[in-house]
Amino acid sequence: MPLRVHDTRRRKKVDFTTIEPGKVRMYVCGITPYSPSHLGHARCYVSFDIVHRWLEAKGYDVTYVQNFTDVDDKIINKANEEGIEFSQVAERNIEDYYSVMDAMNVLRADHYPRVSETIDGIIAMIETLLEKEHAYVGDDGVYFHIESAPEKYGMLTGQNIEAVRAGAGGRVGGTGSGKRDHKDFALWKFAKPDEPQWESPWGAGRPGWHIECSAMSLQYFGEQFDIHGGGEDLRFPHHEAEIFQSECCTGTSPLVHHWMHNGFVNVDGEKMSKSLGNFWTISQAMEQFEPLTLRHALLNAHYRNPIDFSEQFLEDGKRSQGRLEDTYREALLASDGGAAKNLTTLPRPNLGEEGLSHSMGMLEKLAEECAMAMDDDFNTREALAKINAALRQISNTLGNGLGEDDKRAFATYAVEWMEEFAGQALGLLPSRDDALAEPAEDPRRAELAPKVGELLVQRAAAREAKDWPAADAIRDELAALGVTVMDTAEGPVWELD
Numbered sequence: 001m002p003l004r005v006h007d008t009r010r011r012k013k014v015d016f017t018t019i020e021p022g023k024v025r026m027y028v029c030g031i032t033p034y035s036p037s038h039l040g041h042a043r044c045y046v047s048f049d050i051v052h053r054w055l056e057a058k059g060y061d062v063t064y065v066q067n068f069t070d071v072d073d074k075i076i077n078k079a080n081e082e083g084i085e086f087s088q089v090a091e092r093n094i095e096d097y098y099s100v101m102d103a104m105n106v107l108r109a110d111h112y113p114r115v116s117e118t119i120d121g122i123i124a125m126i127e128t129l130l131e132k133e134h135a136y137v138g139d140d141g142v143y144f145h146i147e148s149a150p151e152k153y154g155m156l157t158g159q160n161i162e163a164v165r166a167g168a169g170g171r172v173g174g175t176g177s178g179k180r181d182h183k184d185f186a187l188w189k190f191a192k193p194d195e196p197q198w199e200s201p202w203g204a205g206r207p208g209w210h211i212e213c214s215a216m217s218l219q220y221f222g223e224q225f226d227i228h229g230g231g232e233d234l235r236f237p238h239h240e241a242e243i244f245q246s247e248c249c250t251g252t253s254p255l256v257h258h259w260m261h262n263g264f265v266n267v268d269g270e271k272m273s274k275s276l277g278n279f280w281t282i283s284q285a286m287e288q289f290e291p292l293t294l295r296h297a298l299l300n301a302h303y304r305n306p307i308d309f310s311e312q313f314l315e316d317g318k319r320s321q322g323r324l325e326d327t328y329r330e331a332l333l334a335s336d337g338g339a340a341k342n343l344t345t346l347p348r349p350n351l352g353e354e355g356l357s358h359s360m361g362m363l364e365k366l367a368e369e370c371a372m373a374m375d376d377d378f379n380t381r382e383a384l385a386k387i388n389a390a391l392r393q394i395s396n397t398l399g400n401g402l403g404e405d406d407k408r409a410f411a412t413y414a415v416e417w418m419e420e421f422a423g424q425a426l427g428l429l430p431s432r433d434d435a436l437a438e439p440a441e442d443p444r445r446a447e448l449a450p451k452v453g454e455l456l457v458q459r460a461a462a463r464e465a466k467d468w469p470a471a472d473a474i475r476d477e478l479a480a481l482g483v484t485v486m487d488t489a490e491g492p493v494w495e496l497d
Contacts (some may be wrong), residue, residue, distance in 0.1 A: 003058065004013070004376055011154050013376075018060070018257070022207065023060065024063070025065075025225035026052065026063070026225070027217045027225060028044075028109075029213060029238065029239075031069070032075065033089070034078050035281075037282050039309060043263070045066075046106060063111075063220070065220045069115055069209070070116050075089050082416065090114075096283070105291070105428075115212045116215055119217050125245065132249070136251075137179025140190050141187070141190050141205060143186055146185075185208065185237065186209075187207070210241035216246040217255075225255075227257070227260060229260040231261065232262065239259065263307065264306045266309065290316070292321055294428075299381070300320070300381055322495075327418070328430075330394075334407055334408060335412040335414075356397070356410060360410075363417055367390075370387060383425070387418075398410070448483065459471055
């Protein structure tokens with residue numbers, strides 16, 4: 001099936017197309033680095049990492065641009081509070097961003113432009129907008145005049161121009177003396193004391209919020225590009241403002257062929273907010289959960305749906321990620337660490353036969369279904385369901401008494417299957433070396449091991465004697481300890497809940 005993408009502007013799924021065959025130009029709005037990156041950032045950039053990965057898996061040549069808004073009111077206020085340069089605040093939080101995203105296996109973008117490095121391009125765009133009478137100089141800055149292009153209003157929100165709310169998003173509107181209309185928004189802010197500033201034809205100052213992304217996308221991609229992404233909260237006013245600025249500046253429409261937005265993050269049922277005290281940075285989350293656990297939890301929901309973070313949500317991700325890594329390690333070990341290649345010729349997949357052929361056929365079928373899920377607007381939740389089914393198939397087959405050569409060959413195939421879908425497509429696998437490293441012993445597991453071992457011996461004896469009440473009582477005692485037992489062809493294995 002063709003790749004289908006939900007386009008915010010058209011409000012429906014559409015076939016994915018590109019301006020230039022085989023090439024994708026993708027721009028995603030980046031962070032404003034006034035504080036460490038938080039769970040909302042994790043949701044956004046893991047989501048668009050999936051888009052990046054899957055497009056490349058389908059053979060597209062992707063150029064990915066993600067900006068840093070390194071000049072902003074919050075950054076300036078933080079710098080003034082600490083008595084340091086605004087660039088120092090931005091730099092330390094940009095480094096935090098790189099660190100946590102690398103840990104979560106988010107691939108780096110090709111370019112990370114910054115506002116402070118794009119001033120010339122921003123000034124050039126504003127000059128063009130003034131020449132075309134889409135902007136004007138006020139007492140306190142330069143403003144874009146919404147009424148100069150009313151037909152462009154509401155392309156992403158569906159609102160009409162009469163429905164615009166003064167002060168929406170905290171960035172548009174207000175009663176500033178420089179405005180002709182409350183709907184207009186700032187392109188350039190005249191200098192104030194204790195703020196960074198640059199010279200311009202209208203006076204010293206700094207850019208408004210929205211103009212930066214228009215200037216950066218024009219610099220890297222020209223008048224049109226394929227994908228523009230960001231959080232749901234950026235649809236209005238930021239992305240609506242980009243449409244005004246860019247299309248009025250260049251005269252080319254549409255600016256973007258596919259607008260994509262990820263859903264909000266809630267914590268225990270409430271929108272994440274510092275004022276509510278439910279604000280988690282990514283680093284704080286990683287103190288309790290491994291980075292790939294966090295990534296797994298995020299991907300167990302469609303990118304457009306809201307996510308409700310809770311301890312249970314993350315614990316579910318931890319169990320699922322643990323199952324994935326355990327199966328990956330089991331297959332690597334069975335394949336001699338992945339080094340064994342072409343040890344024997346595997347049978348052709350045939351769903352009508354049992355044994356190895358059946359297992360191969362099931363994995364081929366699940367591979368097709370996983371790809372179909374990803375082609376359906378990057379449905380990672382459905383793709384994970386197919387991967388989980390594959391993990392069960394792989395574990396059952398490896399523990400089903402295969403001959404040595406067949407087992408190694410099947411394990412090699414299973415490793416490649418997992419690396420293609422769970423690894424390259426979803427970014428959920430550790431490196432082979434990390435997967436094969438001996439895991440650090442869990443102190444609680446070490447404490448319980450003697451007791452659990454004794455109970456498992458008693459359970460085996462009860463089952464052998466067909467004393468089912470005794471076996472059930474032992475199972476209940478294990479459950480009370482927080483132990484889950486799984487019976488395999490090679491004997492019972494157990495894990496802690």
